[in-house]
């Protein structure tokens with residue numbers, strides 16, 4: 001396949017029709033047609049965004065409550081840039097501090113060595129003292145070398161924390177939902193048993209789950225060692241509980257509606273149960289499974305913000321909450337900025353899932 | 369065989385290649401789908417013997433139940449009454465001995481051409497070495513002329529190419545009985561005749577018992593030893609068997625001038641046209657018997673009622 005075909009296929013599979021007219025234009029296809037495509041996928045959306053920004057800055061000038069003004073696009077953007085530069089500043093300071101500590105550690109080690117050498121030369125009580133001194137110096141060197149900057153998380157740190165939390169919850173949800181969905185799809189009896197549970201729990205809001213999730217996690221982690229922060233676990237589990245259902249339901253649907261013709265092929269070949277599962281049923285239901293996972297991730301991301309707020313997990317939700325408590329113009333600009341960031345990340349996650357789904361649905365990739 | 373033989377000029381009986389003992393016999397098989405009001409009786413009282421090494425063609429109109437019959441033979445469907453016996457054993461389920469080429473290809477869309485064929489080969493020839501199996505797959509890919517497309521997935525193939533993959537997949541299983549459900553219907557005339565020759569060649573080499581479903585009388589005559597028409601449904605039954613007494617190997621172009629061939633083609637075609645006309649007449653009769661009576665109504669006034677609400 002030539003590069004053109006490959007590029008067009010890429011646009012299709014990734015669900016990015018916006019790139020298609022450009023590829024075709026570069027390839028030298030009919031110009032008018034491509035300009036129409038560009039107008040449709042680029043120009044019109046840009047105009048719409050412009051109108052939206054205009055409306056926003058207009059209303060920003062008129063919406064005031066408790067002497068706090070709604071931030072306009074410009075304030076939001078400036079504040080957002082400040083958040084990023086604050087992050088890099090913080091990282092620079094942290095790095096410098098770590099470097100200083102490293103140097104200090106080296107210094108201490110040298111001192112310890114000197115002390116030991118002196119101890120080798122001396123004897124009696126003097127030797128004891130020098131050796132003890134060396135030991136304390138070594139200990140201090142070790143702690144200095146292991147220094148971790150403990151500044152409070154910046155906006156960017158919080159973004160990453162949110163992404164980690166949602167990934168954690170989503171992966172656990174998928175690991176639970178896919179096997180159960182496969183069982184439901186294959187066995188009508190199992191499906192009948194589990195359907196009432198699904199139907200009752202599916203519509204429940206995450207915030208109702210959250211206190212229970214906290215309780216369970218606290219009871220589990222009270223005895224053993226703490227390998228993950230409680231707030232992180234609580235948020236993650238809440239995300240998991242909410243993003244279980246779309247994957248579960250879609251997997252069930254996918255597995256139970258495998259084309260009869262494919263099953264006939266399996267029957268003629270007399271595939272064993274596991275071969276049927278891995279060679280026919282699972283591949284055939286992957287597109288629907290991924291469609292479900294896409295919805296799950298979307299729901300999970302939406303729920304995460306609320307869960308972060310309540311569980312005080314240092315992610316974007318907590319960021320929004322803390323800024324809301326500050327209640328000044330700068331903090332509202334920051335909230336507006338994080339709204340946009342949350343939206344963009346959600347969009348990005350959605351695109352990834354579309355891409356994955358299109359990779360497994362041979363013959364009919366869809367843009368949305 | 370309990371097939372009514374029509375009165376027609378019978379060509380002289382030649383020495384037959386196929387041995388006379390039946391390999392598969394279908395005895396009084398009926399099959400329908402659905403229950404109650406939506407019940408659809410498709411096949412009724414089908415009786416047919418498939419002799420060992422015989423090439424039998426079934427011709428019939430669309431929707432008469434040809435695919436249903438193949439699925440019954442493959443063991444993918446079970447008869448409602450009657451039984452199908454192969455080697456003195458009643459067929460209760462599918463088996464690798466009976467390879468079927470599905471009418472709608474039934475290729476797995478996530479596997480490449482090679483993957484689709486390899487799935488069957490790996491399963492049927494489990495005891496072979498990996499290299500042996502791979503060579504076997506390559507041989508059949510080459511045979512259907514798809515060497516250039518081994519890495520493509522079904523959605524990147526034309527309908528005809530898909531049919532060829534489907535054919536190769538089944539042939540590669542080396543089944544004793546081949547059930548071909550309109551295997552060439554999606555091909556253009558040229559490819560079709562090439563594939564016909566190909567099927568003939570394979571059959572002459574292997575002499576499997578072969579059942580071909582087709583709607584092309586010429587194709588049936590070219591390939592088969594016997595042609596059995598399937599009458600139009602519902603409750604389709606088999607018509608009289610036509611024996612094809614043409615020397616093998618057969619040549620398509622030469623056949624076109626063969627009197628025997630022409631006579632046979634006319635006989636089969638006339639039979640099909642006649643049974644279709646008869647079934648249409650029957651249908652018309654039965655629909656005349658109980659016409660739906662429309663109520664004879666007339667509106668009293670077309671004016672809207674008004675003035676009530678004020």
Ligand SMILES: Nc1ncnc2c1ncn2[C@@H]1O[C@H](COP(=O)(O)OP(=O)(O)OP(=O)(O)O)[C@@H](O)[C@H]1O
Pocket residue numbers: 401402408410428429430431432433434435436437471
């Ligand atoms: N699984 C099924 N459930 C219900 N009805 C069916 C089913 N399969 C086939 N039928 C019905 O049985 C009848 C015969 O179908 P079949 O597919 O056997 O016809 P056919 O002769 O193969 O037709 P064609 O030449 O178009 O392939 C049709 O009326 C069809 O609607």
Ligand SMILES: [Mg+2]
Pocket residue numbers: 434435436471549
């Ligand atoms: Mg059919």
